Amino acid sequence: MNEHPEQVTQEANIVQSYWQHHRIGPYPVLSGRHHADVAVIGAGYTGSWLAYWLKDSGLSVVVLERDTPGAGASGRNGGLLLQGAAQLLGESAQTLGQAVAVELWQRTRQTFNWVEELSRRHALDYHVTGSLYVGGDAGEREVLEATVDLMNQAGVAARLVKRPDQPKSIQRLGYDLAAWFPDDGMVHPLKLIEALLAEAQAQGVQIYSHSGVVAGTEHSSGVELLGENFSVYADRVLIAQNAYVPDWVPALTGLIHPVRGQVLATEPVAPLDHQYPVYADHGFNYWHQRADGRIIAGGFRHLDLTGEVGTELTLHQPIQARVTQLVRDLVNGPVTVSDRWAGIMAMTADHRPLVGFITPRLGVVMGYSGHGSTVTPIAARMLKDALVDNTPVFAPFAAERMIPPQESST
């Protein structure tokens, strides 16, 4: 769909993102009564990685998705694969201490090995390009310097990039400082989900779409999940709903705040002078150009922090217009926007996800605070390891930092 940039209409693309033009599935719809060792609720990145990690566990696993896989944040994001969690390494070192922050960052680097391995078997549209973080206010400068320093100590050739050394199109935007992170990249989110689910299905994991869970009851012998036309009685339930907090789990109340992000895709334009992801302004804004010349760009949520909340996939016209202006500034001319969409992020108080069993039968893995592509695989793996081997969850992600573990409710 083409549209003039000024005409940001509600009709444009609240239904699907640019990524969702790549159709995956179909996956069957569940009906009737079922039993499973493990039920995963949600098939975004987290649920798909859970399915992938659990495929060889010997357990019977069902994945229940209320829409189609990737319909949530995972299929509506920017496609950037950035090491670390929501905070830059230099920032998380201030709160977690250097050693733990570096360990967290190193763990997210494993994601690239896993995606790389998958990309040998599937066309993922995965590219390691490096990324540029641009900023410039005093707080960012300090964090960028610390981040580069810690990465250098770990043997990664990150470096600061002063304005004269930035690509001309970025210089025009007026950022004083930038940092180059050589190992970041991008991936097509729906192709990644498709690959994960295909490999899980091949090992017997059952994936269901349009099979939302509307209620759940925990018993001493298992958890009963109810959908419109099905019930699943599972030994363990893993909640991978991110921003869509289930109301039947009171322990999660108030811990995850859904906020909205605005994104667009342009029609192909001439190659920019940088072919890697850029994120800016404390990570609020981001863009990259795809191989076919399209630019994916998003951000400016900070223009209306109190308005961009909730789980409605509403286009916010002034913010969409500001993202359009950013792209025009980058290309230094007009652009045609082909797709506009919104997506919902799940913010936690410390910007780290909640992972772990909050009762003996109920596990959670959610709350990525807008930065999940490299974190979802490691978080899902932590929950799988907790389930299968009783491995303690990495402390900075452990749900028990916010939710004291409880006994089963009945």
Ligand SMILES: Cc1cc2nc3c(=O)[nH]c(=O)nc-3n(C[C@H](O)[C@H](O)[C@H](O)COP(=O)(O)OP(=O)(O)OC[C@H]3O[C@@H](n4cnc5c(N)ncnc54)[C@H](O)[C@@H]3O)c2cc1C
């Ligand atoms: C606009 C935007 C841009 C982003 N850009 C980036 C980026 O460039 N890089 C990055 O690393 N991160 C980015 N993120 C964050 C990243 O997309 C998320 O952290 C990640 O996708 C979370 O994955 P998830 O599977 O936990 O959540 P989701 O993808 O939201 O999946 C949750 C799933 O649960 C399903 N569900 C909900 N309720 C039920 C129910 N009752 N029953 C069954 N299923 C249910 C939903 O339909 C959904 O499919 C962005 C997020 C947004 C919104």
